[in-house]
Amino acid sequence: MKEKLLLDVEIYVAELLNKQLASTNYYHNAIHTRNVVTSITELTNREQCTEQETLALLLAGWFHDTGYIYTDIGHEEESVKIARSYLKEQDVPEELLDQVEQLILATKTDLNPNNKLESIIKDADCGHIASDDYLDISENLLKEINAKNDHTLSDIEWMEQNIAFLKNHSFYSDSAKQIWQPKKELNVLEIQKKLHKLTAKENKKDKNTRFGRGVETMYRVQLKNHIELSAIADTKANILLSVNAIIISVALSNLIPKLDNPSNLFLVYPTLILMLFSVASVVLSVLSTRPKISNVAITKAMIKEKKTNILFFGNFHKMNLQDFEWGIDYLMDNEETLYNSLTKDLYYLGLVLNRKYKLLRITYTVFMFGIIISAAAFIYSYYINMPV
Incomplete structure (x- = not known):
């Protein structure tokens, strides 16, 4: 029952995002959702979550960004509506629906987690910062931000924001701290190197007459x-x-x-x-x-x-x-x-x-x-x- 429900949810969410999501969602898309689900699976195994807890986290992971098909600001609430509507049709118990809703809302960036499950989903949502492809993923996020905002961030501004975010960010679950924190620190160093190169190039641009x-x-x-x-x-x-x-x-x-x-x-x-x-x-x-x-x-x-x-x-x-x-x-x-x-x-x-x-x-x-x-x-x- 659990496997069939998760498979149906995966197919439904993937089709929903691929068909209705705006083309400017270069980061918040089906790829990001799959990565979050993969990270949840890794963390739940390490944290020894129960079958019920794992199911709630996986369902929340699949639906947590579906609200982007309607809005960027407050997309979590829209994601809850989409999740409830679909899961009710699958005869999911109300208790599990409430738990999924709580976990989706916990992915808001300005909220701190209140329990182990909220810690896991928040860590999974930011799991990309410990990825080997972090710089490429970061470029997609910058592309999305610039496509949706009037003000275009330069590469230097974006690198500075990345460094500030990563230095202020902390993982919540013990497993994420153990396995992802070292890689995150390496990514911070990579971004600092890239920022240094970009800054040096920018400072040199006005003085350099080599290319004319x-x-x-x-x-x-x-x-x-x-x-x-x-x-x-x-x-x-x-x-x-x-x-x-x-x-x-x-x-x-x-x-x-x-x-x-x-x-x-x-x-x-x-x-x-x-x-x-x-x-x-x-x-x-x-x-x-x-x-x-x-x-x-x-x-x-x-x-x-x-x-x-x-x-x-x-x-x-x-x-x-x-x-x-x-x-x-x-x-x-x-x-x-x-x-x-x-x-x-x-x-x-x-x-x-x-x-x-x-x-x-x-x-x-x-x-x-x-x-x-x-x-x-x-x-x-x-x-x-x-x-x-």
Whole structure:
């Protein structure tokens, strides 16, 4: 009975949040709700809660943010209404309904818990501050706040608020203090480091003249030149392909049909030489224009550590849209990383050009010597087979 009720509640809440929750709820959404339920499960096991207590906590965890579909302020009261309405239809006892209501209301940020169960649900609701993904989760919360408020918080303001919150926050249950407090302290250090970097960058921005219009012009001109050189190389390769395709088609249609005549056997070797060099030129031309795409899966960590360039499609083609949008936003917010990506783009374009022009040089050499050797072979064959 308990398992079926929890499964039905999970399906109902997930569908409710996914269909009716505002698109601006980047943090208070179904993902956050599932994380809270997972944290409740972990804490109830450690706190040795009874089956009835665990059920009440899990039900409250599933419903505690459903009120966001109607309002942000006072969403707890709306969550209670939604929970009562649904759970009554499932014939949940009134005593359990009252307990669930009490636990949902206990998640209000300005209230302190009155008992063990309220301590557990409040700790679970803030369990993300001890998560390895805290910085990413925090960014989602900032995105939600900025989307819903007139005033937009800067990254520095948000980091300062995070530090103030984490330093004033304390876990209530013994289990949370034991298993989550150390990780929370590590996250505080990470945020302090990030704040220090952001502050240093902000202070440096007005003084730093390294990135300006001249630098942007340099990148623009150089990238344009490289692209034009690449187009020239492709054109040259296309010319060689066309010429050799004509030679091969002419040889196939005019020379080869005549070789089965005994009187034309002297043309076999010159024709084979011509065909061999033409085919080699075609293969080399194709190799010089054949595109190469990376198979490496790009991660956020690689972008932050400047180990990749997502401005090139060959690198970002395996990223999903959400991660790619995040990466572009990160580049726009971090000028140094942006220019580093442009530098990588310029460098790898140069490597591609180097490969193209090396192959083209080899191709033209093969084509040139092929024509010379083929012509000489034809002349020699005619000469030695001329009737005396």
